[in-house]
Amino acid sequence: GAVVSQHPSRVICKSGTSVKIECRSLDFQATTMFWYRQFPKQSLMLMATSNEGSKATYEQGVEKDKFLINHASLTLSTLTVTSAHPEDSSFYICSASLAFYEQYFGPGTRLTVT
Amino acid sequence: DAKTTQPTSMDCAEGRAANLPCNHSTISGNEYVYWYRQIHSQGPQYIIHGLKNNETNEMASLIITEDRKSSTLILPHATLRDTAVYYCIAGGSQGNLIFGKGTKLSVKP
Numbered sequence: 087g088a089v090v091s092q093h094p095s096r097v098i099c100k101s102g103t104s105v106k107i108e109c110r111s112l113d114f115q116a117t118t119m120f121w122y123r124q125f126p127k128q129s130l131m132l133m134a135t136s137n138e139g140s141k142a143t144y145e146q147g148v149e150k151d152k153f154l155i156n157h158a159s160l161t162l163s164t165l166t167v168t169s170a171h172p173e174d175s176s177f178y179i180c181s182a183s184l185a186f187y188e189q190y191f192g193p194g195t196r197l198t199v200t
Numbered sequence: 201d202a203k204t205t206q207p208t209s210m211d212c213a214e215g216r217a218a219n220l221p222c223n224h225s226t227i228s229g230n231e232y233v234y235w236y237r238q239i240h241s242q243g244p245q246y247i248i249h250g251l252k253n254n255e256t257n258e259m260a261s262l263i264i265t266e267d268r269k270s271s272t273l274i275l276p277h278a279t280l281r282d283t284a285v286y287y288c289i290a291g292g293s294q295g296n297l298i299f300g301k302g303t304k305l306s307v308k309p
Contacts, residue, residue, distance in 0.1 A: 090243070118295055129287070130244065130299040179243050186293040187232060191243030 088114050090182050092192035099170055099199055106166045107195045109180030115160035116182035120189065121153075124177040136163045170199040204288045209304040212282075218275040220303050222288030225269040231292055233264060235273045237284040238302070244287065247273065278307045 089112040099105050109119060117138050122130040134155050135143045142155035154166040163182075167174055175198050181189040205223040212218040224233065235247040248255055248262045250271070255262045261274040275282055287302040 120296065122299075129301050130238075132296055132298060135294075135296050177241075181243070183295045186295050187234065187249040188246050189236075189244075189295065189297065191245065194241070194243050 088112075088182070088184050088190040090180065090190045090192040092178075092180055092195050094195060095193060096196045097198070099197070101171055101199055102169055104166055104168045105170055105197060106164055107178055107180075107197075109163045109165070109182070109192050111161045111182040111190070114182070114184055116184065117160065118183040119157060119163040120181045120183070121155060121163070121165050122179045122181070124179060124194075126177075130179060133165075167197065170197070172199045175199045204290050204300050206286075206288050206300065206303045208301070209306070211306050211308055212275075212278045214280060214307055214309050215277055218278040218282065218305060218307070220273040220275075220286050220288075220305065221270065222273070223270045224288070224290040227268055227290045231290050233262065233268075233271050234289040234291065234297065235260070235262065235286065236289065236297070236299075237282075237286045239281075239284045244299075247286075278305075280307050280309065283307045 091110045093108045119136045121133045124130045133148045136155045136157040138157045138160050144150045157163040177194050179194045181191040183189050232251050234249040236244040238244040248260050250262045264271045285302040285304050287299050289297050
């Protein structure tokens with residue numbers, strides 16, 4: 087099946103620094119990728135939709151200047167959490183769309199901001 | 201996207217069929233029903249989707265009522281590895297999935 091990877095799997099950073107998370111579709115090209123966030127014991131929350139070569143579409147309440155998304159190629163999307171704060175600590179998950187009904191999710195990145 | 205309602209948790213004996221219900225009474229005519237599952241601390245996994253007709257694949261069967269207001273995901277022979285949170289999502293074809301709280305399925309030996 088289709089595989090999506092994320093890097094890093096875990097990251098600890100200090101408050102005020104920026105962190106970049108990579109999402110790659112390893113064996114297929116994805117025009118569209120999605121970024122989600124999941125707090126402990128909660129469901130996934132869609133943050134943004136990323137289309138290759140164009141600006142991301144952010145969900146209501148998600149700060150686009152804080153969560154920078156770049157989708158420069160059909161196999162790579164990056165999420166940069168700028169000026170991270172402890173409340174940004176969460177599980178960040180990306181997905182890549184192979185077909186409209188079938189998304190393949192990455193294994194997630196656990197971000198801890200100290 | 202239509203809102204879905206699922207039981208918070210369910211138990212199932214290993215080897216038996218697991219039937220997970222989902223209510224989506226406000227689903228619109230062009231919205232699909234998607235099922236994903238998430239095993240602890242991993243990314244979700246696609247299971248199945250449908251529009252009007254019942255669907256079956258190697259993982260599960262999806263039964264959608266004629267009025268499309270509810271559906272049931274069936275895992276025919278549940279194993280311990282099927283223990284996960286199962287999400288029923290009603291949405292369009294844009295691909296932006298809105299996850300609810302899901303059903304925590306515990307398969308017990």
